[in-house]
Amino acid sequence: IKNGDRKRSSSHVGSNDGSMDRGNWTNKTEYMLSMIGYAVGLGNVWRFPYLAYKNGGGAFLIPYFIMLAVAGIPIFFMESSLGQFCSQGPVNVWRILPIFQGVGVAMVVVSTLVGIYYNVIIAYSLYYLFASFQFPLPWKVCNITTAASWSEPILTGNMTLWENHTCPEKDIISIPIQSPSEQYWDLVTLQRSSGLDETGPVVWHLALCLLLGWLLVAAALYKGIQSSGKVVYFTATFPYVVLLILLIRGLTLEGARDGIEFYIGSKSNLTKLAESEVWRDAATQIFYSLSLAGGGVTALSSYNKFHNNVFKDALTVCLTNCGTSLFAGFAIFSILGHMAHVYGKPVSEVAQAGFGLAFIAYPDALSKLPISPLWSILFFFMLLTLGLDSQFAGIEVLSTCLVDAFPETLKSKRSIISMGICSILFLLGLPCVTQAGIYWVTLMDQFCAGFVILFVALLELVGIFYIYGGNRFIKDIEMMIGTRHSIFWLWWRACWFFISPAIITMILVWSWLTFRPPSYGTVQYPAWGVALGWCMITFCLIWIPLVAVWKIFHAQGNPWKRLCAVCSPVEGWGPYLDVHRGERYADGGQVDGKNSVQLPEHNHYQMSKQPNTPLTP
16 A cells, blocks of 8 residues: 555544445454354364364363464454554555565465365355155165165175075175265265266256355345454354254254263363373464464454454454364264264274265264154255355455556445356356265365465564564564563464474375375275376465565565565555554554665665564664
């Protein structure tokens, strides 16, 4: 933002500390609900409970909350502070460090790719929601005649020997047994092909549900945060109502205690804490469930009022997110325990994660309950609202970055931008609703939401705390929330400088060493599919070096001055409005009241004399 733009913006400041020029949340509640809705997503329901029982039950909560304290909250606090301080989206915030502006572009690319397949999952939820308005539920019984529905072995030898139970094993062919809910998922919903090589036609009922999903997102974002902020009053709170209802109903069922003991463990397996994989799972779940490094936290926070207590908000959102995961586990496993009781099986044989839990195991369990359509409608409507909340923020990342890049042209065309983005992503998502669609969704989920965001988060920490300067960033935060005692910042410094980067590096290295090609069930991906996944990662990350080279190339002076220029904030960096800039940012050429080293007039970079900026000439 150039000084002239900022001065014009200051004329629109009201007594509420916000910028009417760019826009702010109508009230604090809308922001908090939007942020909670973004952080609390499908993974809280279908991934955390599975990881908890897999990694020692209640013992898993120890590494889980440790990782929340040393990585989750610090990075969430950092991203929300950065967005609120400069009131810009995830690309423009990197005017703080132009050489890293490609990090913001990588966030936008990731949000785009995730948005494409995430709405396909919303389409699945919509389809099951509509299918739930039937009695009995269509996945309760097997009405499909295929080999997969046979539950008896096939005899190829002498029938007399079979009748006498002396048939040789070589004459018996084993046929995989599928439950009715599995058949419904594979053969009716997905119409799944044999693999990624066999694309097949578009599954039109899913394509229509995908279209409806994008229409819902476009309608909610028609006026940006002004409209989505109203929608989240329902979409962010309704899942908690449903989880409470499902928990109460689940606790009244026979076998619920077995399910809950299996989830948390009446005897927690503390020996699991000695396994490194448990700690990796805890760190990974914290990182992904808070939606870090995707740009959404920064984008939503950028519409806050400047003096909002961002630290308190970050703490509230992170604790609410983790509490929701824990709470959802009780609701899920109480009913899975009843399902195991009905089938006479251990809970471990019916518990699944991901798509298997949401669209196979849990629907199967709900079909065993009286008034099963009611419980099914509630469950899939809850999945729909969980998905929509997260999708709102993901699409807001894209529209915010476009408007911030071209404010004069696009500011008044917010509705057109939202509708255009949704239309384009709908078309890009059509391959994900073909008969091979589930393979594309799984491929994109494993590659786009894995290595990329971990690497982006690591660069965020390095750029802000090792190049821009940690002490300098803390002073920026204190301009918003007031001065804090040095002891308060001691913990955050330790996390931002050392602990969080070390944990992310550990996850990256571990994920690399233990990488296995993606698969869906027993279906292995072809080599070209795995190669395409790595191409997705490359496409997301390639912008980081490209933008860095471009910035250096367009800087002025000798190579050292060019490097120093792009490793210092641009001229005019700071709070969006002049009224908030104070003495530290009183002038575009001054920081903390000290003159900066100025480059030629046509270069918009400045080199600060701040002691925390290592690349000071």
